[in-house]
Amino acid sequence: MGNTIKVAMADIKVGVAPDTLISYGLGSCVGIAIYDNVAKIGGLAHIMLPDSRQSRAGENPAKFADTAIPIMIKDVLKLGAVHKRLVAKIAGGSQMFHFSGTNDIMRIGERNAEAVRLALKKEGIKLFAEDVGGNYGRTVELILSSGVYKIKTIEKGNKEL
Amino acid sequence: MLSDGEFTQLNALQLDALREIGNVGAGNAATALSQLINKKINMSVPKVSVAPIGDVPDLVGGPETLVAGVFLRVFGQAPSSILFLLPHDSAFALVDTLMHRTTDRTDYEITEMEESALKEIGNILSGAYLNALAHFTQITLLPSIPSLAIDMAGAILSIILIQLGQVGDYALVIETEFSANTENDDVRGHFFLIPDPGSLSIILEAIGVKENG
Secondary structure: OOOEEEOOOOEEEEEEOOOEEEEEEEOOOEEEEEEEOOOOEEEEEEEOEOOHHHOOOOOOHHHEHHHHHHHHHHHHHHHOOOHHHEEEEEEEOOOOOOOOOOOOOOOHHHHHHHHHHHHHHHOOOEEEEEEEOOOOOEEEEEEOOOOOEEEEOOOOOEEEO | OOOHHHHHOOOHHHHHHHHHHHHHHHHHHHHHHHHHHOOOOEEOOOEEEEEEHHHHHHHHOOOOOEEEEEEEEEEEOOOEEEEEEEEHHHHHHHHHHHOOOOOOOOOOOOOHHHHHHHHHHHHHHHHHHHHHHHHHHOOOEEEOOOEEEEEEHHHHHHHHHHHHHOOOOEEEEEEEEEEEEOOOOEEEEEEEEEEOOOHHHHHHHHOOOOOOO
């Protein structure tokens, strides 16, 4: 049995089989899993915001889609993963509260998911599967021995990507 | 605008002042809630914490805890967010008490009527809280209409944390815990006032404790 490594909000963790990476209670945040199926090495990032360009210098890069993904890729390559074998699975990006006259902050989940897709494309990583949107929270778990990305919800059942 | 550094450097006087704001606001809200359900409400001394954003879900029992959250935006001179979080069981006990009935629940289904009741409770509490706060600070504060979600605490909190996350890595949280004994179940709730990043200095200035030192 491997260890279960917890990924907090605005956090990146990488690991090797038989470990498991888990992040609890994602709302409009997006959980990005990348995985090398041969080396059984992967990473999980829990991003909150789409774009680091409007942030101040010196902030936690794991918070943003555009900065977290390159760091996570570098970290899994350091563990021995091979770039061209990496595939990605993403989940989250929901809209928890609904208001009439939705402003940018309320649509943040959608914008996060879009920014993640763009950043993955830029890094040349294939997006293999996704479970995004809706109005409910998700807990995500990347099983490093199999590459299965498990998604748990309260009312909407569980899924495996 | 206060940066993270200034957040973490709040002095004892400023923390006391913020605690007092929480006290005045929550006292008023507790009175409103007490009148609504005709029960005595116990209220904790407000906690003022400056927490790394990732740690905030732990304040309510972890990111996966099932909760009901009523969320309101506060407009005016010091834009903020208000979140009234109740454990799932408490939310239903509160609604049942309000509707003068007893029920045994086993599922997460919520009717439109119950949803509306919870929102209204959030509305009344926030109104009372903000009234006291506006009186105390002479700042105009207007609540938006309430919105409700029943889900994981982390997912519900994320909307506020994301807003704060755009400018910093820390959150200032003014939190009060309520409890009441009802026929149905004990009701517990957490009331959060989370000032937007620029709003904290406006509030501190309004109550005359802006200067550091």
